Amino acid sequence: MNKPDSSRRDFVRFLAGSPLFAAAGLNQQSLSRLFGGNAREQSEAFGLIDEVTRVAQEPHLIGAAADALDVFDFEPVAKGKIPPAHWGYLITGTDDDATIKANRDGYTKWALRPRRLVDVSKLDTSVTLLGNKYDTPIVICPLGSQRAFNPEGELAVARAAKAKNHLQVLSTVATTSIEDVIAARGAPVWWQLYATGDWNQTRAMIKRAEAAGAPAVVFTVDLLGGSNRETMFREALADTRNCIQCHAGGRPAPGVSGRVDDRDNRRKPALAVPAPGTPIPEVGTPTWDYVKRIKDTTSMKVFVKGLVTSEDAELAIEHGASGMFVSNHGGRADNSLRATIECLPEIVKAVRGRAIVELDGGVRRGTDIFKALALGANAVGIGRPYIWGLGSFGQEGVEAVLAILRRELEIVMRQAGTTSLKQITPAYVVPRNG
Numbered sequence: 001m002n003k004p005d006s007s008r009r010d011f012v013r014f015l016a017g018s019p020l021f022a023a024a025g026l027n028q029q030s031l032s033r034l035f036g037g038n039a040r041e042q043s044e045a046f047g048l049i050d051e052v053t054r055v056a057q058e059p060h061l062i063g064a065a066a067d068a069l070d071v072f073d074f075e076p077v078a079k080g081k082i083p084p085a086h087w088g089y090l091i092t093g094t095d096d097d098a099t100i101k102a103n104r105d106g107y108t109k110w111a112l113r114p115r116r117l118v119d120v121s122k123l124d125t126s127v128t129l130l131g132n133k134y135d136t137p138i139v140i141c142p143l144g145s146q147r148a149f150n151p152e153g154e155l156a157v158a159r160a161a162k163a164k165n166h167l168q169v170l171s172t173v174a175t176t177s178i179e180d181v182i183a184a185r186g187a188p189v190w191w192q193l194y195a196t197g198d199w200n201q202t203r204a205m206i207k208r209a210e211a212a213g214a215p216a217v218v219f220t221v222d223l224l225g226g227s228n229r230e231t232m233f234r235e236a237l238a239d240t241r242n243c244i245q246c247h248a249g250g251r252p253a254p255g256v257s258g259r260v261d262d263r264d265n266r267r268k269p270a271l272a273v274p275a276p277g278t279p280i281p282e283v284g285t286p287t288w289d290y291v292k293r294i295k296d297t298t299s300m301k302v303f304v305k306g307l308v309t310s311e312d313a314e315l316a317i318e319h320g321a322s323g324m325f326v327s328n329h330g331g332r333a334d335n336s337l338r339a340t341i342e343c344l345p346e347i348v349k350a351v352r353g354r355a356i357v358e359l360d361g362g363v364r365r366g367t368d369i370f371k372a373l374a375l376g377a378n379a380v381g382i383g384r385p386y387i388w389g390l391g392s393f394g395q396e397g398v399e400a401v402l403a404i405l406r407r408e409l410e411i412v413m414r415q416a417g418t419t420s421l422k423q424i425t426p427a428y429v430v431p432r433n434g
Contacts, residue, residue, distance in 0.1 A: 065393040065400035070408075071364055071385040074401060078149070078391030085243070086148040088235025090387055093331040094227040099338070100331030103362025106339020110371045111432045118417030123410055127379060127421055129356060130215050130301055130322075132187070135165040136406050137373060137421060141325075141360050141381035142192035142218065144173035147267070149391040156390060158184035160398035164406075167379070169218055172205065172260060177269035178212045190216040192305065194223070194260045195290065196271075197282050203297055204275030210298050218325065219294055222306025222333035224285045229332065291319040303356070306333060308343040310350035323356030323378075330361055330383050341372060348376030366408025370416065373424040 059076040062068050079087055093100040127137040140161055147153035154176035161168040162185050170181050172194040182189055191209035196202050206217055265271035295302045304316045305325035316324050326340050326347050340361035351357055359372040360381030369380045382405065389397030418424050 062392075065389065065396045068400055068404060071388065071401050071404055074385070074388035074392045074397060077393075078388040078397075082149050082391045083239055083241060085232075085236040085239035085241075086145075088232040088239075089145065089148065090384060090391075091235070092229040092232035093335070094229055094333065095335040097231055097331065099328060099335050100362070102337050102339045103328070103331050103341075104339075104364065106341040106362065107365075107368045107371055109339075109342070109432050110375070110429045112367070112370070112412070112416060113428050113430055114415050115417035115428075118419070120414040120417060120419055122419060123413055124420040125406065125409060125413070129167060129379060132167070132215070134167050136402075136409065137377075137379040138166055138369065138402060138405055138409075139358060139360070139379050139381040140166055140168040140386055140402075141327075141383045142169045142171035142174075142220075143383050143387060144171040145175055145267075146387070146390065147175035149387055150394050152394060153390075154181050155184045156395040157386065157398050158182075158189070160386075160395045160402060161189075162186045163395075163399055164402045166402060169381075170214075172270050173265070173268045174270065175267050178209055178214065182212055182214075188213045188215050190214055190218055190303075191300075192218040192220055193294070194220055195282075195286050196260050198275075199280040199282060199293075200277050201271075201275045201279070204277075205270050206294065206298050206300075208270070210300050214300060216301040216303055216322070217294060217298060218303040218305045219291065220305045220329075221286070222327065222329050225334075227329075227333055228335075288315050288319050291316065291321060295320040303358075307347065308336070308338065308340065310346040313347040313350040313355075317351065317355055321355060323358065324351075325358045325360060325381065326377070327358075327360045327381070341368075341375070344372065344375045344377060363405075366405060366410070366412050369405065369409050370412045370424060371429055373421060374426055374429040376426070 061077050061080070062073050065074075068074060082090070125136045127134055140157060145153075146157060150156055154170065154174050158168060158181045160166075167190065168181070168185055169190040169192050170178055171192050174181070178189070178191055191212075191214040193202070193206065193209075196205075209217060260271055291302060291304060301322040302320060303323040303325060304312075304321050306327050306329060307313055307316060307324045308326065308328060313324060324347070326344050328334065328336060328338070328340055340359055344357075344359050348357055356378050357376060358379045358381055359375075359377040360383065363369060363372070363380055363382050364385060372380045382401075385405075386398050386401050389399075389401035391397070393400070413419070413424070416424070416428050418428065
């Protein structure tokens with residue numbers, strides 16, 4: 001017997017026994033045609049194999065929010081429902097998106113040190129921020145243009161935040177007004193600020209948020225130099241819709257740069273109507289004096305978002321900030337290749353308890369949240385995961401994402417022997433190679 005022929009027959013039998021090949025209608029006879037048939041028969045067999053390969057590579061799609069086992073289950077569903085250009089806006093980083101990956105990889109550099117034989121029958125996952133108590137430390141971070149992902153946009157997110165009692169931070173470039181979001185939330189939300197090139201316009205936005213009842217303004221500083229969002233533009237090329245009603249020139253490219261002045265803001269209530277009064281053009285981009293200027297303008301607490309160094313944390317406090325977000329804009333600001341979880345320890349050391357410290361960037365698991373809290377964060381933010389939920393199933397999807405992350409956090413708290421957030425200290429984590 002010819003050995004190659006025998007091996008080939010064994011391989012054919014192996015393939016024919018595969019459930020995937022059987023599901024695609026590929027049997028031993030079809031495979032025999034591949035190896036010994038004429039050109040037409042081989043072409044048909046190759047076509048079946050291509051179909052099997054395609055099916056095998058497709059992710060399993062959940063049919064309802066309740067079917068999700070983790071937050072990642074929402075991503076492929078959302079991708080299938082969100083238009084390509086909008087999807088590109090959501091997933092983009094800067095340059096080659098490497099800092100998005102770095103944010104995720106950063107959590108793997110820390111290992112847990114669980115304690116045993118602790119009574120964990122009762123847990124308290126609540127946190128108090130600026131006098132308001134929330135059920136968990138999970139913050140819904142600002143993310144613009146949410147009606148690009150679901151018709152109800154920020155309103156669906158606000159209702160989910162209300163149902164689960166989470167802090168919500170609303171973006172300057174939200175597609176829903178702060179007044180309507182606070183009404184849907186049934187409680188104040190924090191407001192995130194992108195500075196414009198006109199101080200009169202910026203001041204008017206700040207005063208509007210204050211009048212609406214926001215207790216804090218979160219000044220975002222990591223996009224003042226713009227960002228190179230290649231993935232966003234590549235995805236937009238695949239979008240064949242006529243978007244002239246929403247975007248100047250019809251190009252579906254929300255958030256072109258780090259500045260709001262060059263965007264089409266017709267659908268952004270905070271920016272749609274220019275503030276009355278004489279424009280006050282800025283000379284140059286904001287510096288640390290800008291933080292004090294904001295503080296002197298409003299009774300809201302001032303936070304600075306986008307800090308990644310101890311030096312800047314110290315300067316933020318010196319200029320009157322009540323807190324800071326350790327953040328690199330989800331990897332879409334600069335391509336530093338430095339995870340926010342790696343930046344956190346030096347910032348916590350510099351702050352020394354004088355200000356609130358929030359950490360965001362790459363948070364996808366309860367263990368990620370636990371590690372951030374152990375390293376000194378007071379709260380931990382999420383961005384893309386709740387938009388996956390929003391794009392998949394609207395408010396129900398957002399609620400499911402929040403519930404999954406809380407459940408996972410509670411599991412790791414019990415495993416570690418910690419019954420409250422205050423008990424989660426650096427003693428519960430260690431450098432993985434340490």
